[in-house]
Amino acid sequence: MSKPSTYLDHSATTATDPRVLEAMLPYFGERYGNPSSLYQAGATVRQALDEARRRIAEVLGARPKEIFFTSCGTESDNMAIRGAVWAQRDARNHIITSQVEHHAVSHTCKQLEEVFGCEVTYLPVDREGLVDPDAVGRAITERTALISIMYANNEVGTVEPINKIAKIARQHQIPFHTDAVQAPGLLPLNVDTLGVDLMAISGHKFYAPKGVGVLYVRTGTKLVPTQTGGGQERGMRAGTENTALIIGLARALELAESARPAEVLRLTALRDDLIQGVLNSIPDAVLTGSTTERLASHTSFLFNGVEGEGVVLKLDMAGIAASSGSACSSGDEGPSPVLAALGYTYPLSRGSLRLSLGRENTPEDVEHVLRELPPIIASLRALSPYYNSDGTVALSAPAW
Amino acid sequence: MYSPVLLDHFTNPRNIGTLDNPDGYARVTSPGCGDQMELFLRVTDERISDIRYRAFGCAAAIASSSMASEMIKGRTLEEASRLTGEEVSEELGGLPEAKFHCAIMAASAINAALRDYCTKHPTVPFCTSF
Numbered sequence: 001m002s003k004p005s006t007y008l009d010h011s012a013t014t015a016t017d018p019r020v021l022e023a024m025l026p027y028f029g030e031r032y033g034n035p036s037s038l039y040q041a042g043a044t045v046r047q048a049l050d051e052a053r054r055r056i057a058e059v060l061g062a063r064p065k066e067i068f069f070t071s072c073g074t075e076s077d078n079m080a081i082r083g084a085v086w087a088q089r090d091a092r093n094h095i096i097t098s099q100v101e102h103h104a105v106s107h108t109c110k111q112l113e114e115v116f117g118c119e120v121t122y123l124p125v126d127r128e129g130l131v132d133p134d135a136v137g138r139a140i141t142e143r144t145a146l147i148s149i150m151y152a153n154n155e156v157g158t159v160e161p162i163n164k165i166a167k168i169a170r171q172h173q174i175p176f177h178t179d180a181v182q183a184p185g186l187l188p189l190n191v192d193t194l195g196v197d198l199m200a201i202s203g204h205k206f207y208a209p210k211g212v213g214v215l216y217v218r219t220g221t222k223l224v225p226t227q228t229g230g231g232q233e234r235g236m237r238a239g240t241e242n243t244a245l246i247i248g249l250a251r252a253l254e255l256a257e258s259a260r261p262a263e264v265l266r267l268t269a270l271r272d273d274l275i276q277g278v279l280n281s282i283p284d285a286v287l288t289g290s291t292t293e294r295l296a297s298h299t300s301f302l303f304n305g306v307e308g309e310g311v312v313l314k315l316d317m318a319g320i321a322a323s324s325g326s327a328c329s330s331g332d333e334g335p336s337p338v339l340a341a342l343g344y345t346y347p348l349s350r351g352s353l354r355l356s357l358g359r360e361n362t363p364e365d366v367e368h369v370l371r372e373l374p375p376i377i378a379s380l381r382a383l384s385p386y387y388n389s390d391g392t393v394a395l396s397a398p399a400w
Numbered sequence: 401m402y403s404p405v406l407l408d409h410f411t412n413p414r415n416i417g418t419l420d421n422p423d424g425y426a427r428v429t430s431p432g433c434g435d436q437m438e439l440f441l442r443v444t445d446e447r448i449s450d451i452r453y454r455a456f457g458c459a460a461a462i463a464s465s466s467m468a469s470e471m472i473k474g475r476t477l478e479e480a481s482r483l484t485g486e487e488v489s490e491e492l493g494g495l496p497e498a499k500f501h502c503a504i505m506a507a508s509a510i511n512a513a514l515r516d517y518c519t520k521h522p523t524v525p526f527c528t529s530f
Binding site: 305306307309310313314317335346347350382383384385386 | 416
């Protein structure tokens with residue numbers, strides 16, 4: 001049991017970079033002033049906040065006044081979607097999104113549908129999880145107020161063709177939002193190249209702490225504030241700025257962006273070794289998502305006959321941290337909507353495992369997984385009424 | 401989230417496997433999440449002389465199946481029929497509320513396998529009143 005710890009859940013969260021922590025520390029201590037205060041202690045912090053905003057804008061190819069600080073990616077998504085739809089409430093009330101969005105987007109759209117009478121089109125995806133840009137075009141009506149399609153999928157790692165979708169949105173003068181929470185450090189973030197009007201990111205996915213996010217809002221995109229109060233963030237997001245974490249996010253984003261070209265190459269090689277290793281060593285393993293349009297850090301699999309939670313627990317006992325979207329926690333939670341949208345059905349869809357790589361991972365970590373995972377899958381399959389050793393399904397899926 | 405007893409039963413499940421020509425057989429699915437237990441009973445002199453199962457589901461589902469199998473092995477049919485999900489959960493150190501249905505599934509699989517046994521052996525004294 002005393003095996004080295006291998007963290008492979010970077011799509012869930014990352015450890016704060018020591019350089020980021022160092023940048024933040026003064027703002028927990030001597031630089032405690034409120035950036036809205038007029039005296040020197042406030043002004044010093046205001047300057048640091050402005051500087052953070054400027055540096056983030058530079059990475060995104062945006063203007064500083066287009067950067068808004070929030071508490072997390074979920075808040076950024078909420079602020080973008082609800083804010084943009086409310087801003088057009090008398091004229092347009094139709095939203096186009098996909099069936100594979102993060103809950104921060106899909107549940108927000110669902111609420112606008114159920115509580116505010118909006119109409120929402122949830123576009124299907126193909127087997128690899130890709131949204132068809134032409135389908136976006138076909139779904140547009142004169143009532144369409146917003147298009148929201150994620151940049152990269154958290155469960156299956158698929159990178160969506162958002163620049164093509166953004167072009168279509170712009171032709172129709174419809175604001176385009178993207179949940180880019182999985183993207184920093186792995187994909188280009190230039191908002192003009194991407195063509196996005198609204199873009200959400202979250203600090204803790206790229207080695208900043210939890211509790212801080214950004215929403216990019218292109219000049220001219222109308223939003224109604226969803227959090228009201230004082231005049232912070234130019235009236236768009238009330239509440240005293242979380243100065244230390246914002247400064248941390250700015251530092252982390254710069255570091256992630258400057259490391260990106262080399263890191264993407266390094267992670268892609270590790271990722272492909274991991275994928276090949278798993279597919280070669282475990283019978284009937286299925287890679288979900290795309291082989292080509294895929295985050296450099298991301299692997300996701302299905303193992304028939306087993307249930308993901310057991311795999312995650314056994315990996316944990318072997319010193320490997322991973323995740324599964326399949327956990328049956330409440331009893332009324334069905335299989336993953338994302339895997340269902342890709343066409344994977346029960347019981348296969350219950351056997352999902354995500355291994356997401358990051359900065360500290362090495363080839364030894366991949367070897368560690370390839371040593372531990374095959375016997376774990378074999379041991380759980382031996383218990384399973386669904387799996388025969390010849391790979392055939394032992395029992396048909398029940399009516400469920 | 402899980403007790404050491406539960407993790408032990410999940411890691412080393414007791415009585416795993418199948419029986420040829422079982423005296424009682426059942427396959428039940430948890431309606432909430434699709435967990436599944438397939439149960440095989442051998443009955444000798446109105447006692448559970450052997451029990452095997454296979455389980456598909458989370459750690460709580462596997463551990464509940466394992467614990468339930470231990471709790472009724474060697475017991476009379478009457479005793480086995482009285483096993484409840486509450487008792488299985490208790491023996492596992494108390495399941496989290498969201499996982500309680502796993503213990504229910506194990507108890508109902510036993511009930512269904514006894515039902516199957518009684519369909520085949522309606523004249524056995526236990527079965528006349530079950």
